[in-house]
Amino acid sequence: MKTILLAGGAGYIGSHTAVELLNAGYDVIIADNYSNSSPEAVRRVEEITGKTVKTYEVDIKDTEKLEKIFQENNIDAVIHFAGLKSVGESIEKPVLYYRNNIDTTLSLLECMEKFNVNNIIFSSSATVYGEENPVPYTEDMKRGTCTNPYGWTKVMMEQILEDTAKANKNLSVVLLRYFNPIGAHESGKIGEDPKGIPNNLMPYVSQVAVGKREKLTVFGRDYDTKDGTCTRDYIHVVDLAKGHVKAVEYIFEHKGTEIFNLGTGTPYSVTEIVETFEKVNSLKVNHVYGGRRQGDLPECFANADKALKVLGWKTEKTLDDMCRDSWRWQKNNPDGYNK
Ligand code: NAD
Numbered sequence: 312m313k314t315i316l317l318a319g320g321a322g323y324i325g326s327h328t329a330v331e332l333l334n335a336g337y338d339v340i341i342a343d344n345y346s347n348s349s350p351e352a353v354r355r356v357e358e359i360t361g362k363t364v365k366t367y368e369v370d371i372k373d374t375e376k377l378e379k380i381f382q383e384n385n386i387d388a389v390i391h392f393a394g395l396k397s398v399g400e401s402i403e404k405p406v407l408y409y410r411n412n413i414d415t416t417l418s419l420l421e422c423m424e425k426f427n428v429n430n431i432i433f434s435s436s437a438t439v440y441g442e443e444n445p446v447p448y449t450e451d452m453k454r455g456t457c458t459n460p461y462g463w464t465k466v467m468m469e470q471i472l473e474d475t476a477k478a479n480k481n482l483s484v485v486l487l488r489y490f491n492p493i494g495a496h497e498s499g500k501i502g503e504d505p506k507g508i509p510n511n512l513m514p515y516v517s518q519v520a521v522g523k524r525e526k527l528t529v530f531g532r533d534y535d536t537k538d539g540t541c542t543r544d545y546i547h548v549v550d551l552a553k554g555h556v557k558a559v560e561y562i563f564e565h566k567g568t569e570i571f572n573l574g575t576g577t578p579y580s581v582t583e584i585v586e587t588f589e590k591v592n593s594l595k596v597n598h599v600y601g602g603r604r605q606g607d608l609p610e611c612f613a614n615a616d617k618a619l620k621v622l623g624w625k626t627e628k629t630l631d632d633m634c635r636d637s638w639r640w641q642k643n644n645p646d647g648y649n650k
């Protein structure tokens with residue numbers, strides 16, 4: 312069976328992907344420095360699947376230590392989740408973001424070349440479509456102008472990976488552009504565990520519901536959208552994780568670079584998220600309407616046809632599932648992995 316290295320695999324999306332890969336029969340190795348995650352997440356992945364995961368506590372930028380992992384294991388493919396992802400923090404600390412996100416990518420590519428590993432799947436983002444492109448986004452659109460350094464790191468890393476695949480004809484690159492992952496594994500054992508005050512909508516909503524935050528501020532109600540609040544393509548993290556399994560199956564049959572949107576194709580507004588969360592979980596989320604957040608696009612959603620056509624992947628879970636599963640995780644783990 313094939314062995315997949317998950318760089319940054321202890322994080323939110325990586326841990327859910329580890330579960331789906333293990334369930335599909337792959338061997339999984341996780342390399343993470345736990346800067347935004349916890350070894351407890353990996354322990355729970357093992358609990359859910361009944362399988363063991365080899366782990367390395369390592370900074371992926373540290374090429375020497377990374378080489379050891381490639382030396383000790385026969386790696387067939389890499390999935391590169393390791394990155395810093397807070398838009399606001401990236402504006403305050405651009406150098407930290409450029410250094411971490413780009414150097415992790417370069418170290419992985421160097422080691423892969425040295426050890427003749429020719430398959431890499433990269434966690435990209437819908438943010439690369441920038442401000443210019445019209446929704447719904449299709450993969451053939453040009454990358455746009457980002458509003459923050461985090462987004463630019465994704466644009467740059469996509470370019471780096473594409474250039475490397477052009478130069479090395481053996482290399483296969485799959486760029487997965489995620490839309491807005493929310494939800495959690497239905498066991499309630501793994502989920503999103505943001506450190507400090509959450510930046511993203513769903514963890515904020517669930518922390519208000521559990522009593523950790525007083526109220527949600529909805530950023531802007533004067534957009535040209537169905538109810539005046541921004542719309543996004545929210546995708547259940549387990550559907551997203553299954554998209555990675557499909558990408559792994561695909562990558563071994565393919566050379567060059569291929570891009571896939573991983574989204575549902577259906578946008579929901581902030582108000583719809585709050586109302587659905589309240590409805591399916593029979594509770595109230597204290598919220599107020601405030602001003603716009605700088606840099607937010609009114610609408611962002613995918614055309615998800617290519618992933619269906621080429622990978623045979625489509626989402627199965629509903630918005631109700633996303634809200635129910637987010638809440639189960641939050642309720643069972645009010646302090647995340649710190650119990
Ligand atoms: P996460 O923070 O939960 O996971 C990232 C993991 O990478 C963490 O476990 C962190 O400790 C690790 N990491 C970071 N820098 C590292 C380094 N130098 N060495 C080793 N490990 C390192 O985030 P996530 O939500 O699981 O996101 C995974 C990837 O998907 C990221 O690259 C992110 O930018 C991208 N992405 C996320 C979203 C989203 O909304 N969650 C959307 C689009 C793209």
Ligand code: UFG
Pocket residue numbers: 396398436437438439462489490491510511512513515527528529530531540541542543581604607611
């Ligand atoms: N929102 C609120 N209140 C909050 C938090 C968010 O109203 O407290 C709103 C935002 O204004 C936005 C929507 O909820 O309209 C979603 O916001 P998120 O921060 O959850 O998600 P974004 O779409 O802004 O950002 C996500 C990823 C980024 C990625 C970006 C573009 O988190 O990594 O999509 O693809 F860059």
